Amino acid sequence: MEYFSVSHLLCDYLAVATFIATAFVVYSLWLLFYRPFDLFRDYTELGFEQISNARNFKNNVVKRHFINQYRKRRKIGDLPPSYPNGWFAILESEEVKRNSVREVDALGLNLVAWRGESGTCYVADAYCPHLGAHLGVGGKVAKECIECPFHGWKFDGVSENLVSVPNVDPVPPFVKLKTWPVHESFGFVYIWYHAENEKPLWWPDIVTEVESGQWKYRGRSEFRVACHIQEIPENGPDSAHLGVVHSSFFTNGAIPNESRVSWSFLKHGWAATWAPNSDPGREHEALMRVYHHIILFNKISCLHMPVDVHQIGPGIVHMHFDTIFGKGILIQNVTPLEPMMQRVVHRFYSSPTFLHPLGLLVLHSEGVQISRDIRIWNRKTFLRNPVFTKVKQIQVFRRWYSQFYSKNSAKLDHDSSFKRGIKKLDF
Structure with missing residues (x-):
């Protein structure tokens, strides 16, 4: 009887151990081959390490307060206007479900987004023209209309017209809700912003393989960056920084969550070309070719991988990968939340042969590399x-980028007071 009890107990332990091991293997496979990558880094995490290290911040609110004090004392320089003209991603598509409403703050604007019964997404000014209620706070969707939470006024997303007022018939024909041109692709909701209220001068590019679902979604990363929007794409023509900022695999702990191990025998090799697109009708685009390879022992060059980069307007970047494993595209969207605060979001899609673990590696590597840039952008x-x-590509870039500013583009002045279009632009 005792032998039976012990053997029975051992069988139970073995069954439990087998179950745990199987669950661990299944979970690991799910992480590696299915779960999309997801990373978020706030601006307070990069470039302010000396503040964090100097004080033992047990309260993140206190830490944020100290960092914002540094930001207020920062010399920002003679900045270009804060909000260029172009298409900007204000949301990711999954954030706006069918028949739902979302509040959005971007480009110095208070906006409301909603998705109608048809699946179409609409974006409008947030405040009801009746008595100023915020449509994104308690507003409801009725077919393609948004209903004000204050008095029940309904506005059509297609026509901008006021279509219904409780107990009023007919409704005032002159009342409208200002809507914004919307484009949806790559899992993003874009709006067209223009300081002169001009209609879209161009449209974002579309990759058929992504829109048709042939390429798989591998994940996303999101960053907050405390700088002017132009600083970020200006990194493209600045090829001289690649060998300084991005050559090492690890940084000896200079950036949080990066390894403290230094592998001096293993480095990134970089070369890049940048030029505005000279094709008619493509003046809003700049083209970059990045040549990346691995250097072993400062002698052996291997794993060469060219990347075609398309800067589309002021805030959209498409990075095209073509490797022996298949093709992929990394979408970067930079959206100004306020003059000196940008939201940078990446999404990566790839062909089925470009296996999911490789997609995770691309997103992780991009997160490591851009974190090194953000550490500089946050404080420069x-x-x-x-x-x-000798190289003056940055001057060429600034002349090209200046096309996205116009007479009434809002500018943050030296004294940090926010003014609109009172200075002649000179780029």
Whole structure:
């Protein structure tokens, strides 16, 4: 009887151990081959390490307060206007479900987004023209209309017209709700912003393989960056920084969550070209070719991978990968939340042969590399007339980028007071 009890107990332990091991294997496979990558980093995590290290911040609110004090004392420089003209991603598509309403703050605007019964997404100014209620706070969707939570006024997303007022018939024909041109692709909701209220001058590019679902979604990353929007795409023509900022695999703990191990025998090798697109009708685009490879022992070059980069307007970047494993595209969207705060979101899609673990590796590597840039962007000043040696690609970039500013583009002045279009632009 005792032998039976012990053997029975051992069988139970073995069954439990087998179940745990199987669950662990299944979970690991799910993480590696199915779960999309997801990363978020706030601006307070990068570039302010000396503040965090100098004080033992047990309260994140206190830490944020100290960091914001540093931000207020920062010399921002003679900045270009805060909000360029172009298409900007204000939401990711899954954030706006059918028949739902979302409050959105971007580009210095208070907006409301809703998705009608048809599945179409609409974006409008947030405040009801009746008595100013915020339509994103308690508003409801009725077919393609949004209903004000204050007095029940309904506005049509297609026509902008007021279509219904409780106990009033007919409704005032002159009342409208300002809506914004919307484009939806790559899992993002874009709006067209223009300081002169001009209609869209161009449209974001579409990749058929992504829109048709042939390529798989591999994940996303999101960052908050405390800088002017132009600082971020200006990194493209600045190829000189690649060998300084992005050559090492690890940074000896200089950036949080990066390894403290230094592998001096293993480095990234970089080369890049950048130029505005000269094709008619594509003046809003710039083209970059990045050549990336691995260097072993400072001698052996291997794993060469070219990446075609398309800067589309002021805030959209498409990075095209073509490897022996298949093709993929990394979408980067930079959206100003306020003059000196940007939201940067990446989404990666790839062909089925570009296996999910490789997609995770791309997103992780991009997160590591851009974190190194953000650490600098969060603390630098903007120099209107930088000192150059031989390469003047940044000047070429600034002339190209200046097309996205116009007479009434809002500008943050030196004294940090927010003014609109009172200075002549000179780029």
